[in-house]
Amino acid sequence: MAQTRTPIIAGNWKMYKTGAEAREFAAAVRQQLQGVAGVEMVVCAPFTALAALQETLAGSNIALGAQNVHFAEEGAYTGEIAPRMLSEFGVRFVIVGHSERRAYFNETDAMVNKKVQAALQHGLVPIVCVGEDLAEREAGQTFSIVEMQARAALAGVEAEQVAGVVIAYEPIWAIGTGKSSTAEDANEVVRHIRKTIAELYDQETANRVRIQYGGSVKPENIEEFLAQPEIDGALVGGASLAPESYVKLVRAASR
Ligand code: 13P
Numbered sequence: 001m002a003q004t005r006t007p008i009i010a011g012n013w014k015m016y017k018t019g020a021e022a023r024e025f026a027a028a029v030r031q032q033l034q035g036v037a038g039v040e041m042v043v044c045a046p047f048t049a050l051a052a053l054q055e056t057l058a059g060s061n062i063a064l065g066a067q068n069v070h071f072a073e074e075g076a077y078t079g080e081i082a083p084r085m086l087s088e089f090g091v092r093f094v095i096v097g098h099s100e101r102r103a104y105f106n107e108t109d110a111m112v113n114k115k116v117q118a119a120l121q122h123g124l125v126p127i128v129c130v131g132e133d134l135a136e137r138e139a140g141q142t143f144s145i146v147e148m149q150a151r152a153a154l155a156g157v158e159a160e161q162v163a164g165v166v167i168a169y170e171p172i173w174a175i176g177t178g179k180s181s182t183a184e185d186a187n188e189v190v191r192h193i194r195k196t197i198a199e200l201y202d203q204e205t206a207n208r209v210r211i212q213y214g215g216s217v218k219p220e221n222i223e224e225f226l227a228q229p230e231i232d233g234a235l236v237g238g239a240s241l242a243p244e245s246y247v248k249l250v251r252a253a254s255r
Contacts, residue, residue, distance in 0.1 A: 005210050007226065007233035007253045008166060010042035010065060010127060011240025012095060012214075013049075022049035026056035028243035033062060039233070039253040042093050043240070044127070047081055050089040058090075065093030068101060069124070071114035083122035094119050095235075096126045097153060099133075099172045109152035116153050120161050127166045127235065128153045129214070130193065134173040142171075142189055147196045159201045163208040167193055168235040174215025176237060183221075186213045187228035194230060219248035226253055 017025065022045055033041065044065035045053055053064055070080035086094060096119060097112035112128065119126040130149035132142045146169060154162060169190050174180050181189075190211045198206035213225045214235035225231050233253055239245045 005208065005232045006038065006040050008040040008042065008210055008212060009233050009250050009253050010044055010093065010095075010166075010168075010212065010235050011246055012044045012067060012098070012235055012237050013046060013241060014067070014100070014237055015046060016241055017046065017049055019049045019052035023052045023056050025241075025243055025246075026053055026060075026062075029247055030057060030060040030062065032243075032247045033060070033250055036061065036250060036254045038255075039250055041250050042127075043246075044093065044095050050086070050091060054090045063092045064090050065095065065127070066091050067095045067098065069094045069096065069115055069119055071111070071118040083118050083124055086124060087122055091124065093125045093127055093166070095168075096128050097149070098129045099131055099170060099175065103172075109149060112149075112153050113155050116157060116165065120157065120164065125164055125166055127168050127212070129168045129170050129235070131170040131172050131175075131215075137171065137173060143192045146189055146193055150193050150196050151200065154197070154200060159205055162197065162201055162205055166210045166212065168212045168214045169193060170214035170235060176216070178216050180216040180221055181213070183213075183224040183228050183231070186225060187230045190228070190230040217249070219245055219252065222249055222252045 041062045042065045044067050066086050096115045101107040116126045130146045132145040136145050171181050194206045210232040212233045212235045213231050217234040217236045218239040
């Protein structure tokens, strides 16, 4: 299988950092990461930090991402953000269906699908999160859960578009717990997700889709995940907040 996929390291800042703090982060990392190749770098920031990052990351090799998007063009949706509002700030990636949004904000597979379609229509790369919780894992349902989530998220997405989607496999029990999946286990789940995409489209298309691992990834363990043939980078929460740590994660992926 041709391995031509560029790994992608995306920081998910969650509800951390003001615009001023984001600016400090950008100033600290942009120079250190200048000229780093062979890896795509993304920072998924809170909406209120996007303007500051657009300015401080301009001309750098670090792309801007958001953590959520609404699926409508515009409308009476108090508190929501439309795709073109993100594009206005130079946002290129958007996390869709993070387990925290599914759990705390009642995001369903149907909503995730609409968001994926809206993002693609607007030229944003959706980073679609899938993953099982602890009970599902213990019940041996990991493969069926991620398969169901991936199929639902990609419903109606055209073959030409799907190669532009990034999927993040994030086992819920590994998020923010310090308990990461073993790299081998994560690789098997990611392989199953790729198999699902091959069933939905074809093998060649599936080989082009980048699938990241997320869940307690840090500089100390990222190499194990990156060494796996199916895993194309990481979606990182806590360890993406400190500039030194983010730089280490990216450097590991560029090697
Ligand atoms: P942690 O890296 O903090 O476990 O978070 C993972 C995550 O949810 C990234 O989206």
